Structures are given as C-alpha cells and as structure tokens.
Amino acid sequence: MADSVETLRMTEIVCIRAQVKQWRSAGESIAFVPTMGNLHAGHLQLVSAAKAQADRVVVSIFVNPTQFGESEDFSTYPRTLDADIEKLQSLAVDIAFVPLNEEIYPDIAMTEVCVSQISDNYCGAARPGHFNGVATVVSKLFNIVQPDYAFFGEKDFQQLAVIRAMVTDLNIPVEIISVPTFREADGLAMSSRNSRLTEQQRKQAAKLYQSLKLAKQAVLARQCTYAEIERQFMQLLIGQGFKPDYFSICRRQDLQAATVEDTQLIILLAARLGKVRLIDNIQLDI
Ligand code: AMP
Numbered sequence: 052m053a054d055s056v057e058t059l060r061m062t063e064i065v066c067i068r069a070q071v072k073q074w075r076s077a078g079e080s081i082a083f084v085p086t087m088g089n090l091h092a093g094h095l096q097l098v099s100a101a102k103a104q105a106d107r108v109v110v111s112i113f114v115n116p117t118q119f120g121e122s123e124d125f126s127t128y129p130r131t132l133d134a135d136i137e138k139l140q141s142l143a144v145d146i147a148f149v150p151l152n153e154e155i156y157p158d159i160a161m162t163e164v165c166v167s168q169i170s171d172n173y174c175g176a177a178r179p180g181h182f183n184g185v186a187t188v189v190s191k192l193f194n195i196v197q198p199d200y201a202f203f204g205e206k207d208f209q210q211l212a213v214i215r216a217m218v219t220d221l222n223i224p225v226e227i228i229s230v231p232t233f234r235e236a237d238g239l240a241m242s243s244r245n246s247r248l249t250e251q252q253r254k255q256a257a258k259l260y261q262s263l264k265l266a267k268q269a270v271l272a273r274q275c276t277y278a279e280i281e282r283q284f285m286q287l288l289i290g291q292g293f294k295p296d297y298f299s300i301c302r303r304q305d306l307q308a309a310t311v312e313d314t315q316l317i318i319l320l321a322a323r324l325g326k327v328r329l330i331d332n333i334q335l336d337i
C-alpha cells in the first residue's frame with residue numbers, strides 16, 4: 052500500500068509499467084478503474100469493488116480531450132486533483148495514475164480505435180467521435196496498466212457496451228466488471244457534471260430518474276408501443292425544461308431498438324439542462 056500522496060501518484064508510463072511488473076512477478080492480481088477525476092461516491096463504488104477483487108488497485112485520472120467534441124465542456128470539466136488523491140489515499144488505492152497529456156498523446160499518432168455499430172446511436176450520434184476517443188484512450192490505458200480486471204459504471208451503459216465489444220474483438224486479456232449506478236437520495240445518478248448544475252437545476256435533474264421509473268412501468272403495462280412511450284417521455288422532458296437528445300427503449304444485449312419479443316431491456320436517456328448534459332438509464336426484465 053502506498054504510504055504517502057507522493058508514492059500514490061504516478062505520472063510516467065515507464066514507472067507504472069515497472070511497478071505493475073514487480074507486482075506481477077510477486078504473483079499479485081491487478082484491478083484498474085479508469086476515471087476523469089472529480090471523484091464522487093459513484094467512482095468510489097468502483098474502487099471498492101476493485102479492492103474486493105484484486106490484490107492491487109490502480110485508478111487513473113485523465114480528462115481525455117479526444118472524447119470531447121469542439122463545442123463540449125472539456126475546458127470547464129471539473130478538475131479537483133488534490134481532493135481526488137486524498138479520497139483514493141483514504142481507500143488505500145495503490146496507484147493514482149495521472150498521466151500528462153503529452154505522454155498519452157505524443158505529436159505523431161496514427162491509430163484510432165473505432166468500435167462500429169454499438170457506437171453509432173444514442174451518445175455516439177449526439178456526440179460524433181466521442182466513443183472513438185473513449186475506445187482509443189481506454190485501449191491505451193489497458194496497454195499501459197495491463198490489468199487483470201477493469202471496472203466500469205453501468206451509468207455509462209453504452210460506454211460499457213463499447214468497451215466490452217472492444218475487449219472481445221481485439222482479444223484484450225482483461226475481464227470487464229460492471230458496477231450498478233450509484234444515486235443521490237432523490238435518485239439523481241451521481242456524476243461529476245452534477246456540480247455544474249445551479250440549485251434549481253439540481254432539483255429539476257432528479258426528474259430524469261423519475262421519468263425512467265415511470266417509463267419502466269409503462270413498458271411493463273404493455274398498453275402502448277415502445278415508440279409511443281419514447282415519444283411521450285421525450286415530450287414530458289421537454290415540458291419539464293430539459294432538452295433531451297434521446298429517450299430510447301433498447302435491447303440490453305446489443306442496444307438495438309427493443310421489440311416486443313425482447314425480454315432484457317434498458318431505457319437509455321440523455322438530456323441537457325442549461326449547459327449541462329446528463330445521462331441515465333434503467334434496466335428491466337420482462
Ligand atoms: P468518469 O470519471 O465520468 O469518466 O467515470 C469513470 C467511471 O465511473 C466510469 O466507468 C463511469 O461509468 C463510472 N461512474 C460514474 N458515475 C457513476 C455512478 N453514479 N455510479 C456508478 N459508476 C459511475
């Protein structure tokens with residue numbers, strides 16, 4: 052276990068590689084939790100699950116520029132590195148990997164990872180290039196850390212599906228483990244972006260999860276088609292002051308539009324409140 056902030060935090064790829072190599076030769080297993088920092092209790096659930104799974108835990112903190120579009124919030128994304136490191140230290144994480152942008156993205160780079168189909172709709176359609184940025188940086192981080200296990204939140208369900216597909220397709224030797232969405236008392240999914248909501252917007256934001264729960268009831272009641280339910284809830288969110296990107300009833304397995312024959316479903320949504328874009332989802336079995 053690291054005994055000071057200085058030993059906990061690592062910035063260089065060669066250093067983390069050397070440390071992981073040492074652990075491996077001692078027969079220890081390694082779990083990895085990639086994050087963009089501004090850590091909240093949702094992230095810490097992933098860290099706890101990682102600690103329960105493996106001998107060593109590496110958490111990365113890197114606000115990845117390539118997954119933000121030009122008009123998106125890269126520059127205003129909340130950065131709270133010192134507080135993050137303290138949180139990780141209190142959970143006895145072994146390494147906080149905080150790479151510099153230049154190390155992850157040297158000037159000359161010709162390779163990009165594109166996971167087709169599963170990346171195309173929903174957040175992929177609303178944020179062109181987003182999942183290429185995610186898949187590329189996560190594959191680089193996997194190659195740097197070479198973990199046995201990697202932990203991802205179900206809050207970003209499409210991202211989780213993209214990573215699972217990438218790991219399968221590219222034979223990356225890591226087991227992906229998902230962790231359920233951790234919520235505030237009023238149901239709002241915890242997110243780094245919540246801190247950018249005004250007090251009024253913060254109250255309003257809880258309606259997103261309420262709408263997902265209502266839509267789940269509507270699906271189970273089977274009184275309207277899925278397309279009608281999606282339309283009604285898009286209208287409901289617009290009426291409540293959101294600008295929704297999508298509200299979609301999908302098959303959990305491949306995120307295609309659900310049909311009445313499908314039994315394992317997920318309802319995905321993304322909506323803007325002022326300048327803040329929020330996403331959430333709810334799973335249901337018929
Ligand atoms: P981020 O820092 O937003 O890139 O998130 C890092 C990881 O934490 C991703 O795998 C997210 O899905 C996960 N995560 C974020 N918020 C939550 C939450 N409320 N509950 C569970 N996992 C979360």
